Amino acid sequence: MDFKDYYQILGVSKTATLDDIKKQYRRLAHKFHPDISKEKGAEEKFKAMKEAYEVLKDPEKRKAYDQMASGHHGGDSFTPPPGWEFQSGAQGHSQHHAQADFSDFFESLFGQNRAGGRHQQSFSQDGEDQHSKIEITLEDAFAGSEKHVVLSQNGSSRALNVKIPVGIMDAQQIRLTGQGSPGVQGGKNGDLYLEIHIRKHPTFILDKKDIYLTLPVTPWEAALGEKIEVPTLGGTIAFTLPANAQTGQKIRLKGRGLPGKSPGDQYATLAIYIPEPKNAEQKALYEKMKKEMPFNPRKSS
Amino acid sequence: MKIISGTIIDQESTLTFEEVCRAIHAEDQLIIQFIEYHIIQPKGASKTDWQFDDVALKRARLARNFYYDLEVNFEGIGLLIDMIERIGALENEIEKFRQR
Numbered sequence: 542m543d544f545k546d547y548y549q550i551l552g553v554s555k556t557a558t559l560d561d562i563k564k565q566y567r568r569l570a571h572k573f574h575p576d577i578s579k580e581k582g583a584e585e586k587f588k589a590m591k592e593a594y595e596v597l598k599d600p601e602k603r604k605a606y607d608q609m610a611s612g613h614h615g616g617d618s619f620t621p622p623p624g625w626e627f628q629s630g631a632q633g634h635s636q637h638h639a640q641a642d643f644s645d646f647f648e649s650l651f652g653q654n655r656a657g658g659r660h661q662q663s664f665s666q667d668g669e670d671q672h673s674k675i676e677i678t679l680e681d682a683f684a685g686s687e688k689h690v691v692l693s694q695n696g697s698s699r700a701l702n703v704k705i706p707v708g709i710m711d712a713q714q715i716r717l718t719g720q721g722s723p724g725v726q727g728g729k730n731g732d733l734y735l736e737i738h739i740r741k742h743p744t745f746i747l748d749k750k751d752i753y754l755t756l757p758v759t760p761w762e763a764a765l766g767e768k769i770e771v772p773t774l775g776g777t778i779a780f781t782l783p784a785n786a787q788t789g790q791k792i793r794l795k796g797r798g799l800p801g802k803s804p805g806d807q808y809a810t811l812a813i814y815i816p817e818p819k820n821a822e823q824k825a826l827y828e829k830m831k832k833e834m835p836f837n838p839r840k841s842s
Numbered sequence: 843m844k845i846i847s848g849t850i851i852d853q854e855s856t857l858t859f860e861e862v863c864r865a866i867h868a869e870d871q872l873i874i875q876f877i878e879y880h881i882i883q884p885k886g887a888s889k890t891d892w893q894f895d896d897v898a899l900k901r902a903r904l905a906r907n908f909y910y911d912l913e914v915n916f917e918g919i920g921l922l923i924d925m926i927e928r929i930g931a932l933e934n935e936i937e938k939f940r941q942r
Contacts, residue, residue, distance in 0.1 A: 563913075570912050576904055577926070591911065670865045672903070687845055704847040713896055716855075717848035734865055734899075735848065746937050755941050 542645045546615030547593035547606065555607075559598065566594040592643045595651075602627070602651060609650070621649050668722035668731035675703075675735060679742040682709050683774040683799060690735065694722055703735060708801035710749055711739040744772065750805025751798045757814050758782065773797045773807055780809075788813045856885070856893035866903045873902065879916040881905050881923060 548555050553565050570591075571577070575584040596602045605627050613619065627650060643652070675688055685707035691700050701720065709715070714734045721731025739747060746753040752774060762769055766784030770777045773794065780792065790811045798805020818824040849855045857865065863873055876882045882901045884892035894902065901923055908919045 567913065574907075574911055576907055577922075587911075669867065672865070700843070702843045702845045704845050706847075706850055709850055712900060714851045714899060715848040716851055716857075717846055720846060720848075732865070733848075734851075741937075746934075746941060748934055748938070753938050753941070 542619055542649065544610075544613045544615060544617040544619035545589075545593070545644065545646045546610075546613075547596050549615050550589050550593040551597060553597070557597075559600070562594070562597050566590065566598070588642065589644075592647050595643070596647070606650070619646065625650065627651055663726065665726040665728040666724065667728040668724040670731040670734060671721040672734045672736065674738060676738045676740050677705055677709075678740055679745060679747060679774065681705050682711075682737075682739050682747075683707070692733070705737070708750070708799045708804070709737050710799065711737065711747060713737050745774065747799070750801060750803075752805065752807040754807065754809045755812050756792075756809040757812050758786070760813055760815055763787065763811065763813050771807075771809055774799075782811075786811055786813075851896045851899055853895045856895050857899060859884070859889055859892045859894075862894045862899060862902055865899065866906045868902070868906045872906065872909065875916060876902060876905050876919075879920055881916065881920045 548557070551562065551565055551569070553562055557565070570587070573580065573583045573587040573590065575587055578587075580586075596606050609622060609625070671692065671694070673690065673692055675690055677686065677688060680686075681688070682705070686705045688703050688705055689700060690703050691698050693699075703715070703717065706715070714736050717733040717735060719730040720733035724730050744754060754772070756769075756771060758769060761767070762782060763786040764784070766782045766786065768779055768781045771780045771792075771794065775797065778794070778797070780794065782792070783790075788811055792809045792811065794807040794809065796804045797807035816823075818827055851857060859870075859873065862868075863870055873882075877884065882894070882898045882905065884894050884898055886892040904923050904926070905919050908914055908922060912922075914922065
């Protein structure tokens with residue numbers, strides 16, 4: 542495993558006071574917290590920072606780390622010194638740590654499962670619930686699908702195929718009973734909560750269960766109220782425009798959004814596109830309209 | 843490989859108080875504080891019939907992360923989550939306009 546230079550990760554000097562360390566952590570946490578930040582790689586950066594802070598804010602851990610760290614550089618290959626023993630006075634952080642998912646380096650020095658740290662457990666204990674995120678397409682959400690999910694559980698990875706239910710909305714969570722961390726000594730398995738993220742679609746915009754779309758139409762389709770084809774997630778459907786339809790007007794296609802007990806609707810916003818006159822005859826058509834259909838869209842009614 | 847089916851957490855398939863605590867790895871007291879500060883609002887009058895839907899679960903998870911990671915107080919957590927939701931809704935509106 543690699544040695545981690547916690548001072549470098551947090552961007553503080555080796556002589557920084559606890560106050561300096563706290564301030565620096567807060568500054569960075571506001572910038573990189575994965576639930577707030579839009580920066581690329583924020584999640585990884587934040588995880589590393591949090592681990593560094595966990596050690597440097599605790600005077601006992603920091604002292605032990607400093608003594609052990611002299612002569613090591615970030616990225617050096619590392620094994621804990623023989624006879625390494627760390628016993629912290631502060632307890633009661635286990636619940637917090639459990640989800641923190643720190644590096645092997647941290648675990649080997651301060652973790653509860655480090656070699657020689659804890660004896661083989663003899664009592665039964667339920668496995669913890671787990672949380673994971675997956676990305677799906679809008680088509681997956683509309684029609685349902687199956688997704689291959691790879692989880693990291695107790696340091697190893699486990700793959701499972703999960704059914705994506707029809708009509709699932711963005712940011713919803715699927716609860717998979719018994720698919721979380723395994724129980725110990727006959728304890729129950731935890732559950733897995735899988736958070737769904739629906740990728741942006743090139744044509745359709747999703748809002749909860751409704752679908753939004755901009756629909757280009759010709760001037761004569763709009764003026765005469767012609768029958769046109771409208772793309773929907775379930776395939777193209779025919780729709781007759783109201784006569785004299787205008788740009789910006791919204792048509793509602795009931796029940797054409799994401800399916801469900803109360804299915805969503807599709808809203809198509811009309812956008813009238815004019816054909817470019819390419820020759821004298823076509824230009825003349827516009828001239829004729831200008832003469833025979835006096836019209837000023839800028840005049841307030 | 844077997845295909846595993848689950849339940850979508852929504853307004854009908856909700857979680858109990860104990861289930862939420864387990865799901866987000868938080869102690870009872872922390873979730874109770876979240877409720878007292880109106881950060882999450884379960885349905886039901888008392889602890890035994892509290893029901894947590896998808897919105898409550900999502901907000902509880904964010905609140906827990908902010909509580910441990912950002913060293914913000916409960917008022918700050920509530921405000922932060924409301925703002926995040928508002929930004930999300932605005933981004934969605936912008937997306938709709940941009941497409942035109």
